[in-house]
Amino acid sequence: MENRSILLVKRPEGMPNQDNFKLITKDVPEIGDGEVLIRTIYLSVDPYMRGRMNGVKTYADPFELNEVLSGGVVGKVVESRNEKFQIGDIIEGRLSWADYAVSKGDNIRKIDPSLAPISTAVGVVGMPGLTAYFGFLDIGKPKQGETVVVSGAAGAVGSTVGQIAKIKGCYVVGIAGTAEKCKYLKEELGFDQVINYKTDNVKQKLKEHCPNGVDIYFDNVGGEISDAVIRRINYQSRIILCGQISAYNLQSIDSGPRVQGQLIQKSALMQGFIVGDFAKQHREGLKQLGQWVSEGSIKYRENVIEGLENTPDAFIGLFRGENTGKQLVKVNNE
Known part of the structure; x- marks a missing residue:
């Protein structure tokens, strides 16, 4: 062989x-x-x-x-x-x-x-699912009725984050890059609103879809999209840094607005993480994710x-x- x-x-x-x-x-x-x-x-x-x-x-x-x-x-x-x-x-x-x-x-x-x-063992009931589960719940600490924005929302992590947010009673806005992905997020996964960053004015759509500001931002992409979302954050909001895919292939250091002043003014938390930080809790996460998938609360x-x-x-x-x-x-x- x-x-x-x-x-x-x-x-x-x-x-x-x-x-x-x-x-x-x-x-x-x-x-x-x-x-x-x-x-x-x-x-x-x-x-x-x-x-x-x-x-x-x-x-x-x-x-x-x-x-x-x-x-x-x-x-x-x-x-x-x-x-x-x-x-x-x-x-x-x-x-x-x-x-x-x-x-x-x-x-x-x-x-x-x-x-x-x-196949879900390397997807929604695996590393991507655990990333969504612990990043959103342990760092985001969602409360019912809060506004959640997810970038990279149609990916393996982002799509799971949005659905967990809905399970927790949040209002969810997803950002993705095609009309098909936006339709999938809203019609199949139950996101409340979607933004196509390639065709929409992201700043205007965030103002329209998040009239009460943003309480939790789950950041998978970084760059100008994140700059726009962070301008809308509320007092004691939580910004969860999961990925920066917009910068992974850049050949020079990315630069943009400096957010420290905004974080101070809003008493906001910005925290990065990797799924390995929660290794001792993985069994708990896998059990809950498996249950949500089996009962249809999370689709993939x-x-x-x-x-x-x-x-x-x-x-x-x-x-x-x-x-x-x-x-x-x-x-x-x-």
Whole structure:
């Protein structure tokens, strides 16, 4: 059997392209004592991976050149020398961008296919869902009737944030980049209002849709959109910094309005976070997210691209706004 994998061979300058990646083929690795062999079914691509490609350590180690890339994977155990995992188990973990991966079992968890489709383990009932859950609830501390604005609202995290906000009785405004995405947010997910940042006057629409100001802003994009939202914040508002996708491919430091004065005047909180900050609470979050999905309180979409070889295209598509919901690569037709 052959094992294809994808390497990072050149650090991106600006927007990533195909030249940054290389597909290679080797033999399927053999496992040792305590290890399992996993066949990839679904592979997740996420915006945070772009920062790891720069070669600079942030909250995570950078990807090394000429090494196999890694990310969230849902797979099936096809060989095991670890008593905790049996052949046929479906697992989720941080594994290689490859057809097959080896694990010692410490970086994977079993998932129950009867609770939800297995793809959700790297989506709404996985890292993106947990990011939305803890960022919004623990930092945002929503109260019924408050106004919530979500940028990047049609992505895996943003769409979940908006729905949790509705569960908590908030008034929700989503910002996205196409008419189709805006329609999805309002008609299927129940957002109260939507703004198409490519065709609408964002400042005017925020004034129109948030007449009482903004109490919670869940920021996935940064840039001029966030500048406009922060101008509308209320007294003791909360600004949750989850992502800055507008700046990930910039080749110089982003600059813009300085918000410190606004935060002081409004006694506002601005806090960044990563999902790992809440690692000890992940089990709680997964249980609640699974319940909301099973009862239909949270809906989700997946944008699935077929074939390991198309993983770079799927990743690049994140920065072109091509996905609605979670971006996935289906590697194997299990």
